[in-house]
Amino acid sequence: MPEPVILLVEDNPDDEALTLRALKKNNIRNEVVVARDGREALDYLFGEGMYESRDVRVKPQVILLDLKLPKLDGFEVLRAMRGNEHTRLLPVVILTSSNEERDRINGYGLGANSYIRKPVEFGEFIEAVKQLGLYWLILNQNAPAAA
Amino acid sequence: MRLPNQKLARNVTLINLLVSAAALSLACAAFVGYDQISFRRGMVNELSVRAQIIASNSVSALLFNDAASARSTLSALRASPDVIWAGICTVQGKSFALYERMRTDRIPELPAIPPGHMESHVFSSGDIVLARAIAFRGRLLGIVYVESDLSVLAQRRKEYAGIALAVLLASMVAALLVSWLFAKSVADPIVGLAALARDVTQNKDYSVRAVPTGRNDEVALLIGAFNEMLEQIEQRDRALREAHHELERRVDERTAQLTHANKELESFSYSVSHDLRAPLRSIDGFSQALLEDYDAQIDASGKDYLRRIRASAQRMGMLIDDLLNLARVSRATIQKEKVDATALAESIVVDLRRAQPGRDVDFRIEKGMEAWADPGLLRIVLDNLLNNAWKFTSKRDHGSIEFGFRRENGGPACYFVRDNGAGFDPKYADRLFGAFQRLHAMTDFAGTGIGLATVQRIVSRHGGSVWAESAVGQGAVFYFTL
Incomplete structure (x- = not known):
């Protein structure tokens, strides 16, 4: 059985590189699928557009979702996911620069499982990614695929 | 009737x-x-x-x-x-x-x-x-x-x-006739006037007028004066209503402008929060990557520069956070309630001790202090003042910090945070509460210079004031009322 996939929804290439580096630093070897905007993320999840031929039964173990995204923003992606029966139970971790109250309220309101603010200090970021990987890839038990 | x-x-x-x-x-x-x-x-x-x-x-x-x-x-x-x-x-x-x-x-x-x-x-x-x-x-x-x-x-x-x-x-018949004539010529107009006056009082309709008798007597004078009075009241009423509408219109206009300005400010803060921090993360993250991945190729001075870059990026991140807090404090709605100030201060002290467990600092917090304030904002005030006291006593072998309360001559309750830290030159006391104002070198005490500005904004939004007393090396006392 292949290692579970992590879906990283991130438009900033620097942040993408740093996140991948932080995963690597924490020896998290799972495949990381990167979607550069909200549309692409939904295409991956629903098997549409460039992911038309993808087997949508393979679901990511966790989705790391940025909020500010081109085309569809993080909230719209979350809303679409929660409205679709195949993706409504997937764990979503919002990973963002913002610590605005309303973002947190909106995020949890739309059904996010976690909300993490990206720290400026890279050391802290590595630590955050480590905790995140430990929890969502190892400790946490996802809902059964048939559900 | x-x-x-x-x-x-x-x-x-x-x-x-x-x-x-x-x-x-x-x-x-x-x-x-x-x-x-x-x-x-x-x-x-x-x-x-x-x-x-x-x-x-x-x-x-x-x-x-x-x-x-x-x-x-x-x-x-x-x-x-x-x-x-x-x-x-x-x-x-x-x-x-x-x-x-x-x-x-x-x-x-x-x-x-x-x-x-x-x-x-x-x-x-x-x-x-x-x-x-x-x-x-x-x-x-x-x-x-x-x-x-x-x-x-x-x-x-x-x-x-x-x-x-x-x-x-x-x-008798003649007297009745005379009375009838009197009623017709004097009583009727007066009665009509009285009925009109009653209507005006009841309905507040000042547009009605008494009918003139066409004669030149005291009754006519009375009716004339009454109509004149109604005319004046009606005019004033109209002017008052117009002024009221004008005022309402202006309030609406200003409210709309304010709402618009507030929205712009909010979206600005939002952009700052999202977009300004992202490049800082890149600067810090890739500097760190350089230090880690190219350790052998970079000499000691290069590594020092990279560390300075990282420190600056992190400091900028802190500044952005503090500025956002200051902006948030300014536009937050204040919901006052009874707050246990003693418990609040004690929980902050626990956090301080946990962050730097090795320090010898004696905290004295007066028991049973209550405040009428917004709990979230009061926490920011105490957090800033106690953090400052903690920071500025860091060079003392034995730190002493006191949070207490006094009330003088029936005046408002006055809270104070006293420390035996570095203190400051009282000459600059008025600069203390401006944003980005610092009285100490970065190398002595870290900080953004926004904390006390935030404190002052919160306190003044509560209708209180904040001031400080100190001398260099003598510690400092910060007073505030709510």
């Missing part, structure tokens, strides 16, 4: 009737009284003349003791229907001759003639009796008595009473 003007007209009518009735009654009574008196006087005179005629005609009969002649003289009285009885008596008092209109054998009460007088009379209930001396050449021969019926007098009284009544009734 009873109309006050109806009362007015009724009162005026009543007074009119009473006054005219009283005046007429008095006048009639006086007139009838006077008439009765003069009529009686006339009767007495008439009777006296008859008695004198009888007396002079009876002299010879008395002198010659001729009673038959005397009787014949008396019987001439038959021509006067009011004389009912007459008699002549001698000087000795003996009856000499009698006359009766109808035979009754009745002797009326006879008046005595006072000495020195020739005549006297007496009134009884229904008649008058007059006595006249009969004298001849100074010698008294006898007395003639004549009795007259007073029914004429009574008849006359009755007639007069009838006339008086008729006059009274006629004058």
